[in-house]
Amino acid sequence: MRSVSLKLTFAAAVVVALAVASGASYWYRHSRPEALPRDLALPGLDGRPHYIKEWEGRVVLLNFWATWCPPCRDEIPMLIEVQRRHGDHGLQVIGVAVDKEAPVRAFVRRLGVNYPILLLSEEQARGVLGRQGKAVGLPYSVLVAPDGRTLARKLGPFSRAELEATVGRALGH
Numbered sequence: 001m002r003s004v005s006l007k008l009t010f011a012a013a014v015v016v017a018l019a020v021a022s023g024a025s026y027w028y029r030h031s032r033p034e035a036l037p038r039d040l041a042l043p044g045l046d047g048r049p050h051y052i053k054e055w056e057g058r059v060v061l062l063n064f065w066a067t068w069c070p071p072c073r074d075e076i077p078m079l080i081e082v083q084r085r086h087g088d089h090g091l092q093v094i095g096v097a098v099d100k101e102a103p104v105r106a107f108v109r110r111l112g113v114n115y116p117i118l119l120l121s122e123e124q125a126r127g128v129l130g131r132q133g134k135a136v137g138l139p140y141s142v143l144v145a146p147d148g149r150t151l152a153r154k155l156g157p158f159s160r161a162e163l164e165a166t167v168g169r170a171l172g173h
Contacts, residue, residue: 042118060144066099071157
């Protein structure tokens with residue numbers, strides 16, 4: 001009798017968890033985040049401030065990440081490859097590190113990152129990502145059209161196939 005009660009409790013917990021996850025997934029897909037602020041100046045590893053609007057006219061993949069985030073670190077080699085393959089076809093990957101400069105600089109050098117890296121303080125990240133509606137973790141990516149419209153958002157790491165398909169659609173391939 002006790003095992004039946006335990007099984008029913010477990011089944012009810014699974015049903016509740018699935019309902020919550022389903023609702024969260026619906027909200028994530030259908031919420032309308034604010035546009036990223038084009039006039040937000042972020043320092044780059046090159047020592048000068050950069051604005052998102054600098055890359056207007058290109059498809060921009062903004063990837064928010066940190067050196068202390070294992071999925072972020074795992075995703076970076078794919079981003080390096082997609083920039084190498086599609087950079088001459090209108091794509092610009094931009095890494096936005098929510099981290100301290102020293103570990104970011106060392107990590108970027110070690111991996112040979114071939115795209116701009118901007119730095120965002122944790123406080124700035126809460127404001128910028130908070131306006132995205134549901135960005136509650138890293139990595140978080142935003143794909144922006146040449147005219148500044150948000151084309152796609154992704155919370156969590158891309159798979160290789162998903163990244164290629166998303167970028168390919170944005171570039172019209």
